[in-house]
Amino acid sequence: MFDERVNRVLKKMEERGLEQMLISDPNSIFYLTGRWILPNERLLALYLNRNGGHKLFVNRLFKVDGEIGIEKVWFSDTDPGCEIIASFTDHDKPLGIDKKMAARFLLELMELGAGSSYKNGSECVDSARRVKDEDEKAKMIRASQVNDQAMARFRGLIREGVTEMEVAAGMNAIYKELGTQGASFGPIVSFGANAAEGHHKPDGTVLKPGDCVLFDVGCKLDDYCSDMTRTFFYQTVNDRQREVYEVVKRANLAAQAAMKPGMRFCDIDKVARDVITEAGYGPYFTHRLGHCIGIEVHDAGDVSATNKDVVEEGMIFSCEPGVYLPGEFGVRIEDLMLITRDGAVSLNKDSKELEILS
Template sequence: MKVKRLNAVLEQMKKDNISQILISDPTSIYYLTGKLIDPGERLLVLYLNQNGNHKLFINELFPLDDDLNIEKIWFNDTQNSIKILSDNLEKNSTIGVDKNWPSKFLLSLIELKKNSKFINSSYIIDTLRLFKDEEEKDLMRKASLLNDEAMKKLKSIISDKFTEKQLVGELSKIYEKLGADGFSFDPIIAFAANGANPHGFAENNVVKPGDAVILDIGCIKDNYCSDMTRTVFYKKVPKKAREIFEIVLEANKRAISIVKPGVKFCDIDKVARDYITEKGYGKYFTHRTGHSIGLECHDVGDVSSVNTDEVKPGMIFSVEPGIYLPNEFGVRIEDLVLVTENGHEVLNKHDKELCIVG
């Protein structure tokens, strides 16, 4: 168990008067134990209690090393795992559960624990995960530097010999050669009009001279995620596309420049959005400016107009303004930013100035 993190969870439980919680999210279980288990459709629960009576409920299908210092409650596919879990919980009390726990488990447990109160306790670990310790910061730097190298290699092979889908396949090979552990999300590689859909999918389009090419890519390394977007142009840059690119680049730079402890997330969003609006393209910036990232590509927390929280040291999030002109093209530029004690550190080192490929 990660003792410092565990103690922080227990301390918050005590403050909020929650005696017991059920953690079912495999990523959060990894955060507290150092063991990553994908249970599929089966039950997996880390049970924490203020009195220290912690247990891990786990199917026999997933053997564990003995170095995990916690009581294990084993069950198999022929047993009623929810009944086993229920029998180990306190009676007539508040039970914290994860926000994404499947209803097939939660509803069955509610039926067995009719006199208990169930609440969403995910915020406890979600909040802790916002703040990266020194080990996590180094892992995030490592993942981002690997992503930088992948972006460099990907840009070098863009040509009309590859469709968007085929470039995704080539990116997978690049990551494998670099030692990454897979994609942190489905890559967005989009040419011309397909790039006007901010979260479009790679299709069978072939790049043409003058096309804007959106490359939104990320990998996992040692369980931590990277994410970066660069927009490049194939063989030449039309005048309008150059104008849009420079606006987005400046919005990205302005937003990043104000990041430091005490600044509100909504203020970071406002700097990027106001600049794009000032240039006449506000209605074409259709998404929030960024999202938190760590063990998951989209951790809880975002850079948006409604998030009035202040940024604090140890937080890592994306800054990714964009402009998307329907049926024409899109431009997005994204970096990951780590909040330091006195300012910020941009984790992506790969060049983001205007670039012509091919």
């Protein structure tokens, strides 16, 4: 158990009037214990109580070797897992539940009366995960450094007649050569009109001169994710592509320059959106500006018009404005940003100058 992280979660529980909670998200359990336990459809839960007596309920099928600083309660496939959990919870107090607990387990716990009521306790752990500690910052910085190295090499995969699928295969090979745990998602590479789809899946599309080439890529390293997007042009670029590129770049840079602790996520989104709207492309920026990231590519929390939460030092999230012209092309430029004491730094150093690949 990482005591400091557990204590932060317990403090968030106190702020929300929760004395006890069950955490079932394997990512959150990894965050708190340093152990990966992937139960698939089986029951797994970490029970936290502000008065102590934390417990990890885990099926015997999973290896959790050695002392991990928390009592393990083992059960087998034929044991009544929820009944075992309910024999330890305080039935007279509200029970916090995280958003990943399967409904079938929660419904059974409710029938058993495991708590006096049931509250969504996800934010207690999600908000702790959102602010990175020094160890996490170092891992996130390293994952993005390696992602920059990968992006430098991805340019070299672009050649006449290549398909998106061939480039994607090359990208996965590069991530392997760089010693990562592999791509953290996708990876996405889209040519021309395909780049106007936000999450295009690489297919047999053949590259042709004048296409944009959009790479949205990330790797996992030391269990932490990176994520960045660069958009290039193949052999030639026309005036409209150049204009859109420069607008998106300005939006990316303006939002990054504005970021600082105390600002609301929605205000950061607005800075980028205003640049794009003023240039006349507002309707074509069809998604939120960014998302939090860490153990998962999309950690809870986003940089969007509806998120009024305040940004804090130590948070890491993406800044990824885009303009998508259906049937024509799309441009997205994405960096991961670390909020510092008085501003923000980009974890990605790869150039954002308009680049024509040949």
